[in-house]
Amino acid sequence: MIKMVCSDLDGTLLQYGKKLIEGEIFDEIRALHDRGILFCPASGRQYTSLRKLFAPVADDCIYLCENGAVVYRSGKVIAKTPMPRALAEEIAWDFWNNTEDLGEVMLSGENMSYLMERGHGVVDRIKFIGNNYTVITDPAQIPEDIVKVSVYLVDGVEPFVERFVPKWQQANCAVAGPKWIDTTVANKGIGVQSICRVLGIDPADVMAFGDNYNDVAMLDLVGHPYIMSTAAAELRRRYANHTPRPEDTLRAFLARQEN
CATH class of the missing domain: 3.30.1240.10 (Hypothetical Protein, Haloacid Dehalogenase-like Hydrolase; Chain: A; domain 2)
Incomplete structure (x- = not known):
């Protein structure tokens, strides 16, 4: 049973060079929220940037920032991993x-x-x-x-x-x-582990999307990892599930929940 969905931003939900997230993802995040499933942007960006990107659904998200080194929920830091x-x-x-x-x-x-x-x-x-x-x-x-x-x-x-x-x-x-x-001494895997520990979620019940090497720790941790179809060949070989867009995979997942 999926209890949380995590997604990288740049190169995954947000194509390189684009400034704004557009399209159906906001409706999908609302639909996940209605089903009690958390959505977590997982990025090297900071909290301020992520909250602006997800403004229409900002209060429905938990935020994995700085590649997992800082986690925000409801405007408060719930986990942090400083470097020496x-x-x-x-x-x-x-x-x-x-x-x-x-x-x-x-x-x-x-x-x-x-x-x-x-x-x-x-x-x-x-x-x-x-x-x-x-x-x-x-x-x-x-x-x-x-x-x-x-x-x-x-x-x-x-x-x-x-x-x-x-x-x-x-x-x-x-x-x-x-x-x-x-x-960073953290990584996205450590960030997801922190969220799971605080909220009592089994990583096996997490779906995650990524496109680059800094997503590997997160993708290796979760039970349902997806790599972008545009990722490096080595990463595409590493993971069985490929997707051109997280939105497509989430649309199919939500449709299955209705049946």
Whole structure:
């Protein structure tokens, strides 16, 4: 019995380059809610950005933010997994110093993005997705726990994947999009586990959708994982259930509930 549906955003519910979620998903979230099934956006984005995206159904959702490092329900943090401060700062400086002046760094707090920028567009991107943000020059300036460290690579992640992903596996380093590499001691699997623990849900009763490597921990945890048809071949081989759109799978699921 499905008790919660989790979905990645960028590349899954929200195609890369788009700003707004449109179409039937809001009606589907309402229908899930009416059946007592939670809907959980599961994203590297912060709470403020996610709540804006889901404004028509904002109060019907639980929010897995910052790749699982922060979970919000009813406007309150119900789980948080900070990074060790020294590790977060070391990774930030590695991203800054070893990306051939192409990388810009984002360090995430509970509901704030701290940007180390060099004019390649990270500020515009963060404005586009709607995060709260401030510009800094040193991670030591951040006055709160750091939950995630990311690098934005304007020309794409490919030249830097082998440089960073193996090195920072202790921080779950993973490609999070065409221009993003993320690190955090949490992951979306840990975020879903936190929700399940707090709410008494069995992960076997969770359906989840994802498209990229930072979704793997979540998809491996749940009983009903779906990978996007546009995902990398390695990920499509890993999961039996493929979908072109989460909305299509949810429409069929809800239709079955009516029979």
